[in-house]
Amino acid sequence: MGSVVALIVVVVVVIVLAKLIRIVPQGYEWTVELFGKYTGTLTPGLHFLIPFVYAIGRKMNMMEQVLEVPSQEVITKDNAVVRVDGVVFYQILDAAKAAYEVANLEGAALALIMTNIRTVLGSMDLDESLSQRDAINAKLLGVIDEATHPWGVKVTRIEIKDISPPRDLVDAMARQMKAEREKRANILDAEGYRQAAILKAEGEKQSAILSAEGKKEAAFREAEARERLAEAEAKATTMVSNAIAGGSVNALNYFVANNYVDALKEMARSPNQKMLLLPMESAGILGSLAGIAELAKDSLTAQRAPTPPVAGGDRAPLPPR
Structure with a gap:
């Protein structure tokens, strides 16, 4: 009997100590009740409570x-x-x-x-x-x-x-998204075609302007060339007329022969011309060329003729060679 009583006393002491000492872990808070009524809260750490008077009510987790x-x-x-x-x-x-x-x-x-x-x-x-x-x-x-x-x-x-x-709604949304993307793609394609057409029209316009300016410049140059040629022809004609008026027939022969040779040259330039027929009067060309040679000879003789002496005994200087 003595051992049984001792065992009971030990058990009671252990229970009393368990009720007396309370250790609250970190991250928790325990509520304290006095005969079922809330009296306070135990924070993490060591606490002492009167057994069978105070009791632990709720153990609350204070962590997130x-x-x-x-x-x-x-x-x-x-x-x-x-x-x-x-x-x-x-x-x-x-x-x-x-x-x-x-x-x-x-x-x-x-x-x-x-x-x-x-x-x-x-x-x-x-x-x-x-x-x-x-x-x-x-x-x-x-x-x-x-x-x-x-x-x-x-x-x-x-x-x-x-x-x-829902699945059917997801499919409808996918079709709607696809249609919207196709719409945007078509709009972008149309914008691209429009921009390309505008750029092409601008390029053609600029090309036409440059071409017109080029033709204008070419026409101006051609007219200027014709004007220069006409001036040269008029000057040559004037010189030939003056020479004829001075009694020189060779100048006329030179003028006619030159034009005759130019006409033959144009006939020879024809792409389909394989054979060139000369008229019977071609001997006149040789005569004209002989006249040209005589004209050149007279000109050289006139240049080499000595200058008559000048009064006063001084001699005129010789022409340079």
């Missing part, structure tokens, strides 16, 4: 936690049914409020989040809900954080993970 939002169907503003899921990051800031202000913290937060997801997405079109995910996250964060503030909870982040439209 993740809450998975299950997938649910949501009807958008344009009556499109989509499946939406998400994830929520939250942290308990007040252990007493989180323990006693709400019965099931995670369940209540999850129901609140799912309800607000339906509310926010129900006020948006499908295209808006797919393209404005950041705006949806920000709106949900503001609403949920304000609603959970009385519970001593801080919602730090809400992320919509996936928004999945």
Whole structure:
């Protein structure tokens, strides 16, 4: 009997010590109750409580936690049914409020989040809900954080993970996107053709202008050449006329022979001319050439003739050779 009593005493002492000494781990806070009533909160560390008078109420995790939002169907503003899921990051800031202000913290937060997801997405079109995910996250964060503030909870982040439209709606969106891309491609092609046509017209216009200016310059040069040729012909005719008037027939022979030779030259230039027939009067050409030779001989004799002496005994200088 003595050993049994001793064993019972040891067990009671162990239980009393366990109730007396409380060690709270880091990242947690425990609430203390006096006969079932909340009296305080134990922070991480070593604490002593009077056994059987004070008891531990709730052990609250004060670290940031993740809450998975299950997938649910949501009807958008344009009556499109989509499946939406998400994830929520939250942290308990007040252990007493989180323990006693709400019965099931995670369940209540999850129901609140799912309800607000339906509310926010129900006020948006499908295209808006797919393209404005950041705006949806920000709106949900503001609403949920304000609603959970009385519970001593801080919602730090809400992320919509996936928004999945039905398969037929996805196919319709793909066809719409393809049609839109083809439309943009056709517009770009039309713009390219238009720009190419404009550039081609500008090039043709510039080419026509340059061609007209070239023709104008060529006509001007040709007219100038003709004018110079006419002046030369007139001068030559004048010289021949003066020579004839002075009694020199050889100048006339030279003029006629020169024109005769030019005419024969033009006849010989014909592309289909294989044989050239000379008239009987070709001997006149030789006579004209002989006249040209006589004219040249008379000119040289006149240049080499001595100059008569000048009065006063001085002799005129000889012409240079």
